[in-house]
Amino acid sequence: MKKNKTQETEIDVKDFINSYVENDQKKKDSFRLIGSMSTWTGFEPKMWGPTIIGFGSYHYKYESGHEGDMPLIGFSPRKTEFSLYVYSPTEKNEHLLVDLGKYKIGKSCIYIKKLSDINISVLEKICNATIEYLNEHHECACREK
Template sequence: MWGPTIIGFGRYHYKYASGHEGNAPLLGFSPRKAQFSLYIYSKTDKSDNFLKDFGKFKMGKAYIYIKKLSDINITVLEKLCLETIAYLNDHHECACRI
């Protein structure tokens, strides 16, 4: 668990140019009342291409909102998750490798 509402897998350490640093899950999921939040990195060119075929969703700052699983392409979700893990393993100190 990451806080009271986020279920996370793995862990990576981040550090911003401002000096702020911390740990975050490689992948995260948070069930909310109106929609689910998926905490996956989606700012790479490869991830952006996957999002074209993802289905019905809204983007937040660092997450994707979906209302129900039937609104999205599960195969694309799997590809996004694998791309996220690969990106974070390449660019950060991670506690989980696949």
């Protein structure tokens, strides 16, 4: 069975941001996201793979037998934009996207240039709806909270 490449690491999150993120505004936005996501999840940030900052975890298992662990929510401060790993495609989340602000959406994440482009309270609702969905459908660390 193929092993999941994205796994929790021991890399210090603050060290990662300070060494990886060159833009001062992106650093500020990164630390603001860390504070917000820590509050919303009740979990401290952890590095997942080389560039994803995740909060909490859940265990998934597909019908194919492939399984692994992933953060409940997280983000990556990529060079050109943030990748926000906060979205589960539910009816509730689709409605919330209307009021999120300026973003693009991919298969598994929401892309934003900077935090000032979006409504943070809507992002919080999306994160909470995603955590609720993951709790209902997977083995989830959020049950321990």
